[in-house]
Amino acid sequence: MRTAALFLLFLAPLAAAGNSCLECHAALEGRLQKPALAFKIDIHSTRGFGCTDCHGGDAASGDPAVSMSRARGYKGKIARTAVPDLCARCHSDSNLIHKFKPQQRVDQLAQYRTSVHGKRLAAGDAAVANCVDCHGVHDIREVRHALSPVHPLRLPETCARCHADAGRMSKYKIEHTQFDEYRQSVHWTALAKRGDLSAPSCASCHGNHGATPPQVNSVAAVCGTCHVLFEELYKKSPHQPVFTAMGAAGCIVCHGKHKIEKPAVKMLSGDGSVCAQCHEADSAGGRAAAEIANRIKELDAALGRSEEILERARQSGMEVSEAQLQLMDGRENMIKARLAVHAFQTAAVAKPVQAGLVVAGKTYAAGVAALKERTFRRFGLSISLAAILATMAGLWLAIRSIENHRGPRSGTGGS
Amino acid sequence: MASLKGKPPLIGWLEERLAFDAIQSFVAHKRVPKHSATMWYYFGGITLFLFGIQVATGILLLLYYRPSAAEAYESVQFIVTRVEFGWLIRSIHSWSGNLMILAAFIHMFSVVFLRSYRRPREITWLSGVGLLGLALGFGFSGYLLPWNTISYFATKVGTDMAAAVPLIGPTLARFLRGGDDVGGATLTRFFGFHVAVLPALTTGLLLVHLFLVQSFGISSPPRVEEQNRASGGPAPEMPFFPNFFLRELMAWYAALAVLGMLAAIFPWELGEKADPFAPAPAGIRPEWYFLAPFYTLKLIPSHVWMFEGELLGLLGFGLLAAWWVTLPFWANDRSGGERTRLLTGTAVVLIAYLATFSALGYWK
Incomplete structure (x- = not known):
C-alpha cells in the first residue's frame, strides 16, 4: 500500500499522456488494482472503449484530483440499479453497436425490463441480477468466448451462482434445486458431456435478458x-x-x-410409471399405455436381435454393411414410434412399429444368411484344405517313391 | 529329333512344330543343388505362384470393378455381396498380394544370406530388386482402388511423402494424383498403373529375371561349395524334374492352403466409403510393408538443424535403398574377399529395423 501511495503522490501526475486510469490503478493493490488488470482482456477495451466511457472522468489527466473530479464528469462506482441503463446507452444504440457487429440485437434493455429481474430492480431491489452479474464487470468477453460466463457451456453455473444459493433464494420464496436437478437431465448430458452447444440450458426455456418462468x-x-x-x-x-x-x-x-x-418404456406402464399416476392399470387408459409399451418393447427387442446378429456376422468378416444401413431405417421407425406416443393413441404407435418390425425381420434374415454363408465358407475351406493336404501327401509319396527308385543324382553344382 | 512313331497323329504333329523334344531335353538335364538350405529356393517360386494368382483374380475382378470415385466403392461392395464367390476372389486377391510381397522379401533376404547374388548373378539380383519395387507399386496403387476411408487417407499420406522429394517432389505428387489433391483423377490414374503400366513392366522384368535364373542355374552357398571342393566328389544335386518340381509344387500347395485359410476366415474388409470432405480418422496407416518408413518419418522432428525432417528421412531412405540395391558391387573387397561381416550385419540390421518399426507403426 505504501508503494501505491508513493506512486499516487509523486509519479501519477507524470502519467498524463496515456490512460491514467489504467496506469494508476495497475500500480495499486487489491480491489482497486483488479479492474485495471482485468480490463486488458475486456471486449470493450479491445474495441477501443475505456474506463471513462462508463465511469466518466478524464483519463488524459494524470492528476487524480482532476481526472476523478465531478467537474470532469467522474461518476465513481456505478450503482447496481443504474447498471442496465448505463450499458444500454451503447447497447440500445443501433447506430453505434452495428458499427461493430451489424447483426447484434439492441433490445436487451427492453427485454430486461420485462423480466422478473428487471421488474424487481425497477421496484428498487438492487440484489437481483443485472447485466454485470451474468456478463462480468471489467473482464467482459463475447458470448461465444469459451471463458465467458454466458457461453452456453458455462451459463447454467452462472445462473446457479444465485439460483442455487438457498439463502439468497429464500428471500424470494423460490426453489434453489433447479441446477442440481438440471445436472441430472438429458439436456445437461447433451450440453456438458457431449459438448452439444445447441442443447438447452436455462436461457433456452426461460429467456436470457427477458428471463421469466414459463x-x-x-x-x-x-x-x-x-x-x-x-x-x-x-x-x-x-x-x-x-x-x-x-x-x-x-x-x-x-x-x-x-x-x-431419458424417456424410457418404463414411463408408460408398470408400477411407478407416469401413466399410472392418473390411469389405473385395468382402466382403458392403463390398458392402452401397456399396449403402447409392449409394442415399443417388441420393436426394440426385434431391432436388438438384428443388431446383434449383424454385428456377429460383421466380426466374422462378413460384408453386412447394406443390412446395417437398412437397420437404421428400423431405428428411425423406433424414433417415430416413440414420437407417436405423444398422440396417446395405440393406432398411431402401431404404424411405425409395424414398419420397423418389417425392417427388423429383413435385416435379421440378412444376418442369418450371412452366418449361414460363413458356415458354408468354412465348410468349403475344410474340404479344400483336405484336398490340398491330400495332394501334398500324394506329392510327398511320389517324391519318396521316385527318389527311392532312382536316388538323387550327383554332379557338378551351379555356382 | 525324337521319333514320332507310335504316337497319336495330333501329338506327333504338335511335337514336330513346337520342338517338344528340345524342351524335354532341357528339363531332363536341368539340375538343382541339394543341401540343407534348399528350402529357401522355394520362395522365389512361391512369389511367382502368388503373382499368377494375382493376375488371375485381378482379371476376374476387372469384370465388375468400375474405376471412378462415384462407383469404385459400390462396385467392390457389389463384388463381395452379390457376385457368386466374388468375396473369395476379392479376398484372395488382397491376401495373395500381401503374401506375395512377404514371399518376395523372404526370397530377397535368403538370396543375401545364401550369397546367391555373386558373380555372374548381379543383374539377376538387380532385376529381382526391381520386381520387389514393382510389387510395392502394385500394393500402393491397388490399396486405393476400393476407395474406402483408410485407403483414401493412406494415399494422401503416401503422395504427400512423394511431394517432399527434393526438386521433382511437387511434380511427382501432381503426376501421381492427377491434380493438386487425391481425388477421382487419382483413382483412375492408379487403376491405370495397377492394371496396365505395372503389369507390363513386371512381365518384361520377370522374363529377364527368369531367363537369367535359367541361364546361370541355382547358386549354392559358399560353405556348400567349399564342402564339395573338400570332399572332392560331385556336388549333391537333384533333377529339376520331377524331384525339385514336385517339391516346389508342394510349396505352392502349402501357400495355397495358407491363402485359402486367410481368405475364408479373415475376408478382406471393405470399410467405409471414402469421403474427401471428412476429417482424417484416427489411426490412418499404410499397408504393413510401408509401415517402417512411415513410422520412421513420424519419429523424425519437423526440423533437424536447418533441414526439413521429412526431407532428411527421404534422403536417408534413398541412400539406404541405393546401398542395398548395389549390394553385389560392394560385397567383395578389392582382393576379391567377401565382406562377410558387413553383409550379414547390414541384412540383420535391416531385418531388425523393418520388423521393429513395422510393429511400432502398427501398434502405436
Whole structure:
C-alpha cells in the first residue's frame, strides 16, 4: 500500500499522456488494482472503449484530483440499479453497436425490463441480477468466448451462482434445486458431456435478458421450440384439453421440469410409471399405455436381435454393411414410434412399429444368411484344405517313391 | 529329333512344330543343388505362384470393378455381396498380394544370406530388386482402388511423402494424383498403373529375371561349395524334374492352403466409403510393408538443424535403398574377399529395423 501511495503522490501526475486510469490503478493493490488488470482482456477495451466511457472522468489527466473530479464528469462506482441503463446507452444504440457487429440485437434493455429481474430492480431491489452479474464487470468477453460466463457451456453455473444459493433464494420464496436437478437431465448430458452447444440450458426455456418462468399454458410451446413434432401431436391428443382443464403444465406432467430424464418404456406402464399416476392399470387408459409399451418393447427387442446378429456376422468378416444401413431405417421407425406416443393413441404407435418390425425381420434374415454363408465358407475351406493336404501327401509319396527308385543324382553344382 | 512313331497323329504333329523334344531335353538335364538350405529356393517360386494368382483374380475382378470415385466403392461392395464367390476372389486377391510381397522379401533376404547374388548373378539380383519395387507399386496403387476411408487417407499420406522429394517432389505428387489433391483423377490414374503400366513392366522384368535364373542355374552357398571342393566328389544335386518340381509344387500347395485359410476366415474388409470432405480418422496407416518408413518419418522432428525432417528421412531412405540395391558391387573387397561381416550385419540390421518399426507403426 505504501508503494501505491508513493506512486499516487509523486509519479501519477507524470502519467498524463496515456490512460491514467489504467496506469494508476495497475500500480495499486487489491480491489482497486483488479479492474485495471482485468480490463486488458475486456471486449470493450479491445474495441477501443475505456474506463471513462462508463465511469466518466478524464483519463488524459494524470492528476487524480482532476481526472476523478465531478467537474470532469467522474461518476465513481456505478450503482447496481443504474447498471442496465448505463450499458444500454451503447447497447440500445443501433447506430453505434452495428458499427461493430451489424447483426447484434439492441433490445436487451427492453427485454430486461420485462423480466422478473428487471421488474424487481425497477421496484428498487438492487440484489437481483443485472447485466454485470451474468456478463462480468471489467473482464467482459463475447458470448461465444469459451471463458465467458454466458457461453452456453458455462451459463447454467452462472445462473446457479444465485439460483442455487438457498439463502439468497429464500428471500424470494423460490426453489434453489433447479441446477442440481438440471445436472441430472438429458439436456445437461447433451450440453456438458457431449459438448452439444445447441442443447438447452436455462436461457433456452426461460429467456436470457427477458428471463421469466414459463407459465402453465405455455410450457408445451416452450418445449415445442425444439421438440416441434412432439408439441404438434400433444396439441391434438386427448390429454391436451384434460391437462389444460386441470391446470397441469403439459410436458412437465410426465417429464418433469429441470430433471428431465431419458424417456424410457418404463414411463408408460408398470408400477411407478407416469401413466399410472392418473390411469389405473385395468382402466382403458392403463390398458392402452401397456399396449403402447409392449409394442415399443417388441420393436426394440426385434431391432436388438438384428443388431446383434449383424454385428456377429460383421466380426466374422462378413460384408453386412447394406443390412446395417437398412437397420437404421428400423431405428428411425423406433424414433417415430416413440414420437407417436405423444398422440396417446395405440393406432398411431402401431404404424411405425409395424414398419420397423418389417425392417427388423429383413435385416435379421440378412444376418442369418450371412452366418449361414460363413458356415458354408468354412465348410468349403475344410474340404479344400483336405484336398490340398491330400495332394501334398500324394506329392510327398511320389517324391519318396521316385527318389527311392532312382536316388538323387550327383554332379557338378551351379555356382 | 525324337521319333514320332507310335504316337497319336495330333501329338506327333504338335511335337514336330513346337520342338517338344528340345524342351524335354532341357528339363531332363536341368539340375538343382541339394543341401540343407534348399528350402529357401522355394520362395522365389512361391512369389511367382502368388503373382499368377494375382493376375488371375485381378482379371476376374476387372469384370465388375468400375474405376471412378462415384462407383469404385459400390462396385467392390457389389463384388463381395452379390457376385457368386466374388468375396473369395476379392479376398484372395488382397491376401495373395500381401503374401506375395512377404514371399518376395523372404526370397530377397535368403538370396543375401545364401550369397546367391555373386558373380555372374548381379543383374539377376538387380532385376529381382526391381520386381520387389514393382510389387510395392502394385500394393500402393491397388490399396486405393476400393476407395474406402483408410485407403483414401493412406494415399494422401503416401503422395504427400512423394511431394517432399527434393526438386521433382511437387511434380511427382501432381503426376501421381492427377491434380493438386487425391481425388477421382487419382483413382483412375492408379487403376491405370495397377492394371496396365505395372503389369507390363513386371512381365518384361520377370522374363529377364527368369531367363537369367535359367541361364546361370541355382547358386549354392559358399560353405556348400567349399564342402564339395573338400570332399572332392560331385556336388549333391537333384533333377529339376520331377524331384525339385514336385517339391516346389508342394510349396505352392502349402501357400495355397495358407491363402485359402486367410481368405475364408479373415475376408478382406471393405470399410467405409471414402469421403474427401471428412476429417482424417484416427489411426490412418499404410499397408504393413510401408509401415517402417512411415513410422520412421513420424519419429523424425519437423526440423533437424536447418533441414526439413521429412526431407532428411527421404534422403536417408534413398541412400539406404541405393546401398542395398548395389549390394553385389560392394560385397567383395578389392582382393576379391567377401565382406562377410558387413553383409550379414547390414541384412540383420535391416531385418531388425523393418520388423521393429513395422510393429511400432502398427501398434502405436
